[in-house]
Amino acid sequence: MRLSSALLLLSATLAPVCSGFYIPGWSVRSYKDGDALALSTNKITSPTTQLPFAYAELPFVCPVKKDGFGSKFGSRTIGLNLGEVLRGDRITISDYQLIMGRDEPCRYLGDREVNNRGVDRAIQLVKEGYIVEWIVDNLPGATSFVTVDKSRKYYAAGFKLGYVQEDKAYLNNHVTLVLRWRNQPEHNDRKVIVGFEVYPKSVSGPKGQCADSLESQKPFELRSLGGDETVTIPYTYSVYWKEDNSIEWANRWDLYFVNDEESVHIHWLAIVNSVVIAMLLTIVVAIVMLRTLSRDIQKYNEAGPSSDPEARKKAAQEAADEDEALEDVTGWKLVHGDVFRPPNMGGLFAPVIGSGVQLALVVVALIVLSATGVLNPSYRGGFISFGLFLFVFGGVFSGYFSTRVYKTFKGENWKKNALMTALIFPGFLFSSIFVLNLFVWAQASSTAIPFSTLLALLFMWLCIALPLVFVGSYFGFKRDPWEHPTRTTMIARQMPVQPWYLRPIPSVLLGGLIPFAVIFIELLFVFKSLWQDKSTYYYMFGFLGLIAGVLILTVMEISIITTYFMLCAENWQWWWRSFLVGAGSAFWVFLYSGWYYWTRLAVHGWVSGLLFFAYSALACCVYGVLVGTMGFLASYAFVRKIYGAIKAD
Secondary structure (H helix, E strand, O other), rough: OHHHHHHHHHOOOOOOOOOOOOOOOOOOOOOOOOEEEOOOEEEEEEOOOOOEHHHHHHOOOOOOOOOHHHHHHHOOOOOOOOHHHOOOEEEEEEOOEEEEOOOEEEEEEEEEEEEHHHHHHHHHHHHHOOEEEEOOOOOEEEEEEOOOOOOOOEEOOOOOOEEEOOOOOOOOOEEEHHHHHEEHHHHHHEEEEEEEEEEEOOOOOOOOOOOOOOOOOOOOOOOEEEEEEEEEEEEOOOEEEEEEOOHHHOOHHHHHHHHHHHHHHHHHHHHHHHHHHHHHHHHHHHHHHHHHHHHHHHHHHHHHOOOOOHHHHHHHHHHHHHHHHHHOOHHHHHHHOOOOOOOOOOOHHHHHHHHHHHHHHHHHHHHHHHHHHOOOOOOHHHHHHHHHHHOOOOOOOOEHHHHHHHHHOOOOOOOHHHHHHHHHHHHHHHHHHHHHHHHHOOOOOOOOOOOOHHHHHHHHHHHHHHHHHHHHHEEEHOOOOOOOOOOOOOOOOOOOOOHHHHOOHHHHHHHHHHHHHHHHHHHHHHHHHHHHOOOOOOOOHHHHHHHHHHHHHHHHHHHHHHHHHHHHHHOOOOHHHHHHHOOOOOHHHHHHHHHHHHHHHOOOOOOHHHHHHHOOOOOOOHHHHHHHHHHHHHHHHHHHHHHHHHHHH
């Protein structure tokens, strides 16, 4: 969507339509007739596997020549940012000749002699449905489609490596490239690229030359070879330049999202669903917390030590006349001497809360930057790169809040707490990714993180993030601890038997079900973008921001309700429970990912399955820490408020 539409969505206005957004960069590349353009090959991806591969490294594609057309652009390998490397991009300039304004009805690129192993590899990749990603002027090559009502055209990034017909595999070794352009008067009538379409075809043309008629050519069938036998695969291409003044350069990415606009009403349904659930929960909180709790506090104060005997007797009689449910909700006053007792494993609790605050800042910043267009599809890898840098520099906030919580627990060794904050959660993520990367390395996939990149990530963690955590911890320890309205007794109060719904596992599962209901519709689009449309982009960040806001509100309210009922049951161990109840929806999200895997994906291979569930589990852990922290902070503020009201009176 454009910037104005994004801002409207963020402010929850009545904008009924959401379209793919693109904010142009600070420099527009323009060309004049006769200028050469580089066609870069990137990677191949498949919806049936989680293993992309570098196109230029495939054993059956036409290799680049030392003095080929692509050599005039300098280095063949394009420098990649950190996010591009982590998402598996491997961009190389090819020898396809693109000259602005010059059509090529059919041009010979070269031959590739392939042995039995290379042919079998090609057959495997074609049968697994791999999609090829090429790039011209920062636009991915696209397959063109029309909407169901045939009113609009839209793009799907990438084109098929080949196809299967009657159990036979055919390789697309000829491509027709259509580049759409328009004049730019503000650039001295030079031309800009507004569209890049690729139409693949399988042909078995004569070796070393281009076929006169592509339509009359038989498709190139891939057949397994025996022994030392080889086969020569010819590669040809056509280039056509089409003027198209219907597309502005600033909106040239919109065609990649036209098809997604058809589902905008579903996004609005997700928002309505989320708002309705949040409103119902808010009403419950208002009734239980504002009416029942305020009446409870009022009765307690009226029957307090400063009241006369008659008033205390009257209040006691009124309390006795209440039903059993009301008796249960007055038990929270009995644990005033234990409610702020530090939790078990407080040395772990504080670092987890610090990491949760750090993640919250990262997510908010990424959603805002994406919704306003600062991070856009043309900036490949920008989302991941910005996320990593925000996480690293967010260590200051992680250390600060972790130490504030730690000092509230009467902790003195702030350096140890800072070290645990910097190592526990980031170390868990880094070690998990490192182990999974071993499996990807074994498959020679382009998503295998190079050793130099691993060293760079390790340097960012230990040499930048860790010192920043210590800086934040230092300032956090200098601040006074949070004061609590009641004193903690020396001996802990014995807790009575808890109702089944307040036991750890049922309370966490039930508490997590409601926040999951808020997001499960939008999860379908997020999962589709991540696991199926690997060459496209999730762009509904305006909607995502609204749903995320409602989700956090829901998590806070459900954590407050659970904490309140625990205190009423004279259970003062609410610290970890408030966090776990807030994080409970992560369990349901992981179950949802399993459902999505079995019903929506057709993934082959145990490595791909392992990567799917492992990365889904990691994502759920990150999500759980984030929303769990929000739940704890809301519960902590609530507990301080209600016990502070009693103390004040």
